[in-house]
Amino acid sequence: MVTGSPMGMVTGSPTGTYIRFGREIAEVGKRAGLEIVVKESEGSLDNIRRLVRKENAAMGIVQSDVLGFLARSDEAVMRRIAAQLRLIFPFYNEEVHLFARRDIQRFEDLAGKRVVVGTPKSGNWLTATNLLRLLNVKPAERLELPPPEGVSEVLSGKADAMFYVAGKPVQLFANMNDLQQNPQHAALLKNVHFVPLEDPRILKEYGPAAIAPSDYAWFTTPIKTVAVQAVLISFDFSDRGSTYHRARCEQLAQLGQVVRDHLPALKQNGHPKWKEVDLEKEMTIWKRDACSQAAQVRRASPRQGDLEKELKDILTRPK
Numbered sequence: 001m002v003t004g005s006p007m008g009m010v011t012g013s014p015t016g017t018y019i020r021f022g023r024e025i026a027e028v029g030k031r032a033g034l035e036i037v038v039k040e041s042e043g044s045l046d047n048i049r050r051l052v053r054k055e056n057a058a059m060g061i062v063q064s065d066v067l068g069f070l071a072r073s074d075e076a077v078m079r080r081i082a083a084q085l086r087l088i089f090p091f092y093n094e095e096v097h098l099f100a101r102r103d104i105q106r107f108e109d110l111a112g113k114r115v116v117v118g119t120p121k122s123g124n125w126l127t128a129t130n131l132l133r134l135l136n137v138k139p140a141e142r143l144e145l146p147p148p149e150g151v152s153e154v155l156s157g158k159a160d161a162m163f164y165v166a167g168k169p170v171q172l173f174a175n176m177n178d179l180q181q182n183p184q185h186a187a188l189l190k191n192v193h194f195v196p197l198e199d200p201r202i203l204k205e206y207g208p209a210a211i212a213p214s215d216y217a218w219f220t221t222p223i224k225t226v227a228v229q230a231v232l233i234s235f236d237f238s239d240r241g242s243t244y245h246r247a248r249c250e251q252l253a254q255l256g257q258v259v260r261d262h263l264p265a266l267k268q269n270g271h272p273k274w275k276e277v278d279l280e281k282e283m284t285i286w287k288r289d290a291c292s293q294a295a296q297v298r299r300a301s302p303r304q305g306d307l308e309k310e311l312k313d314i315l316t317r318p319k
Helices: 017-031 044-052 065-071 076-084 123-134 147-156 171-181 183-189 243-269 272-276 290-300 307-315
Strands: 007-010 036-039 059-063 085-101 114-116 141-143 161-166 192-194 207-211 223-235
Touching (some): 007 044, 017 085, 017 272, 044 123, 044 223, 076 085, 085 123, 085 207, 085 272, 085 290, 114 147, 147 183
Parallel strands (some): 007 036, 114 161
Antiparallel strands (some): 085 161
């Protein structure tokens, strides 16, 4: 068992998929003696901020487009942060849910409307901002609200649309099926839907996806949308000499082995999104974390020796 302080994992909102994944990882980690403290957050950008400030967080789940967002920044400090980030595991597609009033039929209809883009530190805000810039669409008002409040505003007509980026089925939208039990609430559902996203300009940066009635029972018409990838990341702890960094690196090595060992059980019993997970999927712009890869080295070469030697082998592999 790796000794030391618990590992903090920053995730997302209490109704999102990130926190479900985090809790399920923490549960399998606990069985192996690894203590992971799962924490709510405002999303991807907030998670990066908390990792940078070391707010009791050693790793976090973020959207894959956050790396490009930081790497393209005009601020040198943002580019330096991007260079230090490492991929522990790729997880699953996160579908972009553009939830809107019925009069919003196309993305371009958001021009001049009241649009919920998410809180400023969230992945929702990041992706909403990126998509609006890609298509040069300017809302009349950008409402920076958390997801539950955003859904309420759209349902009540106080907002015209909202962006929510999360792996389907999202509990927040799934819970809306309960509104059908009350005639007054059921009437609200008739005025809202998901807007399709299939513009070629969007597909240059995001992968194709879909939302269907099988995802949300109240929703009746399948649509095309786009997706980003959810990824588990940390800073690079492999090349630092401090006791803290060595301990964190050992914990990440243990985490890597635990998640690989329990992946079949997670696919069978965990959140439905686990079924999509390919832990070895190539993520072209992300560098793999050497520490969490140590478990793979140990399996390939069981007589190789201690963690230090395993890490050296990984770090000196030819590119």
